[in-house]
Amino acid sequence: MIAARKAGRHAEIAGAGIGGLTAAAALARRGWSVTVHERASTLRTFGAGIYIWSNGLRVLKAVGAYDKATVGAHVGPRFHTRDHTNATMEEIPINGPGDARLVTILRETLINSLVGVCRENGVEIRVDSEAVGAGADGELILAGGMRRKADLVIGADGINSAVRDSLDLLLYRKHLGYGAIRMLIPRSNDDVPVEDRDRYIEYFTGTRRILYTPASATDLYVALCCRSDDARALAVPVDRALWTGSFPYLANLVARFGEAGRWDAFEVTKLRQWSKGRVAILGDAAHAMPPYLGQGGGCALMNALGLAVAVGDADDVEKALDGWEARERPLTEHTQDTSENLGSMNFWPDDVRSAVLKIVGKSRQLGEERMRTARHVPTGTEAFAV
Numbered sequence: 001m002i003a004a005r006k007a008g009r010h011a012e013i014a015g016a017g018i019g020g021l022t023a024a025a026a027l028a029r030r031g032w033s034v035t036v037h038e039r040a041s042t043l044r045t046f047g048a049g050i051y052i053w054s055n056g057l058r059v060l061k062a063v064g065a066y067d068k069a070t071v072g073a074h075v076g077p078r079f080h081t082r083d084h085t086n087a088t089m090e091e092i093p094i095n096g097p098g099d100a101r102l103v104t105i106l107r108e109t110l111i112n113s114l115v116g117v118c119r120e121n122g123v124e125i126r127v128d129s130e131a132v133g134a135g136a137d138g139e140l141i142l143a144g145g146m147r148r149k150a151d152l153v154i155g156a157d158g159i160n161s162a163v164r165d166s167l168d169l170l171l172y173r174k175h176l177g178y179g180a181i182r183m184l185i186p187r188s189n190d191d192v193p194v195e196d197r198d199r200y201i202e203y204f205t206g207t208r209r210i211l212y213t214p215a216s217a218t219d220l221y222v223a224l225c226c227r228s229d230d231a232r233a234l235a236v237p238v239d240r241a242l243w244t245g246s247f248p249y250l251a252n253l254v255a256r257f258g259e260a261g262r263w264d265a266f267e268v269t270k271l272r273q274w275s276k277g278r279v280a281i282l283g284d285a286a287h288a289m290p291p292y293l294g295q296g297g298g299c300a301l302m303n304a305l306g307l308a309v310a311v312g313d314a315d316d317v318e319k320a321l322d323g324w325e326a327r328e329r330p331l332t333e334h335t336q337d338t339s340e341n342l343g344s345m346n347f348w349p350d351d352v353r354s355a356v357l358k359i360v361g362k363s364r365q366l367g368e369e370r371m372r373t374a375r376h377v378p379t380g381t382e383a384f385a386v
């Protein structure tokens, strides 16, 4: 437990997602009083899995959420990318000696673990509470007009952040013309050959991809990725005949897709600056990225803890926020840029993609660049090994 240092400090946070809850937990553990405002009427998240790499696991340890977050998690032995004939193009080493760690968990489990730490540390979480803006002098403005004063306001209200936009901080939002339908289904032994069952596998065919992800002993997380103008492929309920046609060797799996699923388009968001006065912008609100490195949530976790470390016992919150951005932003931008570059291969012909990935897979330097975020020791986690 971190000793309470600045008693009397108060934070108001918009958004009870990964970023907002992590910041709330980390600030509360530093002696701050914290109120989180969530627009939705419950704290439940939608049914999907999430990849958490070593960097994110360290943050979960540092905020005290690790044990509950990883209950029942899946630890895959390999990450494969496969071409349109189901041949392996690249194998990414994970979870072996000297490799980055990677676990997959249910989003629900992750959110519940963070909510648990928040509650244990006295954070007040209000649902049905929508933020509509903020004042740079330390005010969160709620729908209905109520204004809540704080030493620190955090806009962790996702890609369409009202807090960010009220302060005119947006540099750009770039839509990438690609996205994914995500769903959870029960695991079945007949989906893939026995040697593939516990692996993470990304199957490519043309501009479509299927990501196969065991997320617990019983849950399979599937992401169906396609261009934003591929109207039949992005329809929910999923067009099973269309997806079987693209991935005939996954016919058993596709046949089991149900009616549920959620489509999200990928984008990159960059801000002019991550804070204004006493208001910080965090997570997807500040730095959305496509999920090709599985690090959007990882960056939200790292920057939330980094923010709490920066302001924890600072005398000058505004100056501390400048220091936070200077320290955390370079790695986040590297992660955004690398993710965006990796996404360009979705649009390549199959044979070009196969040839490039086979070469990339042999390049140690490129492999290290790709793993830089996963291997990073985030601010505030130096004492925690994973």
Ligand SMILES: Cc1cc2nc3c(=O)[nH]c(=O)nc-3n(C[C@H](O)[C@H](O)[C@H](O)COP(=O)(O)OP(=O)(O)OC[C@H]3O[C@@H](n4cnc5c(N)ncnc54)[C@H](O)[C@@H]3O)c2cc1C
Residues within 6 Å of the ligand: 014, 015, 016, 017, 018, 019, 020, 037, 038, 039, 040, 049, 050, 051, 052, 129, 130, 131, 132, 156, 157, 158, 159, 161, 162, 163, 180, 182, 223, 264, 265, 282, 283, 284, 285, 291, 294, 295, 296, 297, 298, 299, 300
């Ligand atoms: C297809 C896909 C796959 C992904 N896979 C991974 C992965 O494997 N690993 C990984 O690390 N990342 C992954 N990501 C990225 C990750 O999901 C996000 O980066 C992460 O959820 C961002 O967390 P956040 O708290 O910033 O935002 P969000 O999760 O969007 O949370 C924002 C919260 O704010 C609430 N809210 C919104 N507006 C308001 C308002 N005005 N007032 C109050 N509350 C409000 C919302 O209801 C929500 O609860 C993926 C993303 C996509 C699209």
